[in-house]
Amino acid sequence: MIAALEKGERIEVRGFGSFDIRHMKARQARNPKTVAAVPVESHASIHFKLGLEMGNRVNNTKYRITDSC
Template identity: 55%
Template sequence: MVKSELLQALSAKLPELQARDVETALNCLLKQMADALAQGERIEIRGFGSFDLRRRLAKLGRNPKTGGAVNLAATVVVHFKPGKEMRDRVNAAREKCGIME
């Protein structure tokens, strides 16, 4: 779901709020989450999942076009781990999405 669809869904569930108020609240929530991750904090949303940081060490990689060696710097990436309720819900809907294994 893209941000505009999320805003429409929230506005439909909360008709007493104006669309700009819903957008402000959503933007504030996302900014707070990004700020917490930038400070190295872990975020857990019960029933949805958790966000934390993973450190990737520097390594030697390959340029796929030329095959030449490339030094890749150490980096920090955001990692999402879905909660049990989210995993169960997604797995139950796999056939609707056309995902087969």
């Protein structure tokens, strides 16, 4: 799984969810304690999307598909 993510590939575990890489742009953030601007470099981050079946099991609801994305 790690090797696939390093290559930038998406990993899907049926019924559980999927992992992919999101590339974050460089930006200015703020230190909440001092309110000083802090530069944040661009970086990659792992994103997880919960699968429909697992979400329904966790929420203990019937299987349903919604139009919202």
